[in-house]
Amino acid sequence: MNSTTRDRILDAVEQLLLDRGVQQVTLEAVANEAGVSKGGLLYHFNNKDALLAGMVRRLGERADRQLADAVQAGESVAEWYLAPGDSNDELEVALFRSMLAVMRSVDAPDSEVQRAMVDVMRSWDSGVQREIDDPVQAEIVRLVGDGLYLGALLGLPDPDPELHRQVVARLLGR
Template sequence: MTTPRDPVGTRDRILDALETLLLDKGMSQVTLENVAAAAGVSKGGLLYHFKSKDALLAGLLRRLGERADEQVRGVVAQGKSVAEWYLQAPHPDNETDALELALYQSMLAAMRTVDAPADAGDESDRALTEILDAWKTALDNEIPDPVQSEIVRLVGDGVYLRALLGMPPIEPDLYRRVVDRLLKQR
């Protein structure tokens, strides 16, 4: 995101560098110095945007949330089902859907942050909670039965995790029948 004070998108460059470090090398290599170097900014430049490592990780999670919120808004604007969207597996090979690919990459990177020390701070935890709450709210707004909404969320989480782990997809016809049965119970 660019701002008048940040016309070249330094904040996004920093988050992109963090994402790349997480994906390529893991949490053990995420230091403020390494992220700044990978982003091509000084450590002071990084600290201008993110006051700590926890704030940096929270920034990555918040950007993930923004990307997911953008997708949910798009689904709703097109009159499509949020539940159907939530139950879809990510498509990392689909280069025509840049937003989906960006979300997929961000989710993979975010999962790598679970290696952060438990005392890393509360800001990252709050950011992740906000993302999960937003997705739950979107499903709850569409599905009036809270139990059914929770079942859809849990199945969607499992489908997404399966894809993120690189497991083979479920046979498409069988999966379509699973989704149909699940959503017919609404």
């Protein structure tokens, strides 16, 4: 699959979701926004559900790359999960945009999009669960990380850096 065309298509669907919402996203609108024919779009994604699920999976791939880089740099999975967002980091901004678009697309409880989102979130959870033996502690880390990420997505004020460091230290038993 031509990743350049695929990424242009997925960038287009993200932009349309952010600008207009899921009800206004059509295959024709995505093809126009991406600068491809409808047939070209259908070559990569055979329907709207597959297109939206592809966007979710790309979000997971982007996050997995960020996680792998963080672990390679010596950060634990839990530390990565609990890190505040960085609005000056181009990769983090792309991840935020993807997450916002994904949140706007998940509207059906039993769709391919919902299943893709569950798969992505479970893969993140499993990394924390493998790293932290206590399942209750792992769940607390997940919930706090989700709250930090949601706050960043909503543009809420960043937590005080020293207080954040203390929270992470306590959660991770340091």
